[in-house]
Amino acid sequence: MSDIADFLRARYAEQRALALAASPGPWQANGEHDEVTAVDGITVAEGFALSGRQLRATVDHIAAHNPAAVLADLDAKRFLIEGCEHALAAAEADPTAEAAKNSTEVVDRLLRYFAAPFAGHPDHKGEEWAP
Incomplete structure (x- = not known):
């Protein structure tokens, strides 16, 4: 094996x-849960989805998988x-x-x-x- x-x-x-090359973590969702921001406040990802609930869940998912x-x-x-x-x-x-x-x-x-x-x-x- x-x-x-x-x-x-x-x-x-x-x-x-x-992960080491990415923007520094931890990442978090902004207040509207439509963007993910790095520890320095820079936007690292914008969420796009078919519904508001799916958008928030997508952004939260990305933030949870920060570097x-x-x-x-x-x-x-x-x-x-x-x-x-x-x-x-x-x-x-x-x-x-x-x-x-x-x-x-x-x-x-x-x-x-x-x-x-x-x-x-x-x-x-x-x-x-x-x-």
Whole structure:
């Protein structure tokens, strides 16, 4: 499964670079919820949608996925990937243990779920990595 872990680390590094290059976070919706502003008050996105409610929800969604939140999420995911690799290494050290079999299955499935959002990436192995 280290190929999935390596794939995920590469995707997370790409996302980290994008977040670091973006306007500084945290971002927030303005009072009308039709624009997203950065911490310095600069507009980073204007919302467009079919209805006022959808517009506000879109702007709130963009604001919630500001660079600071993305970086925190990526740190958590990288930590989980490291934990998965440690679990796989422990299972390889004692493959006869029932816990090893269970943890290998859980880790395999977890990594596949983490890879699912990147299914369209050219390095993703499609059905081979499907959850």
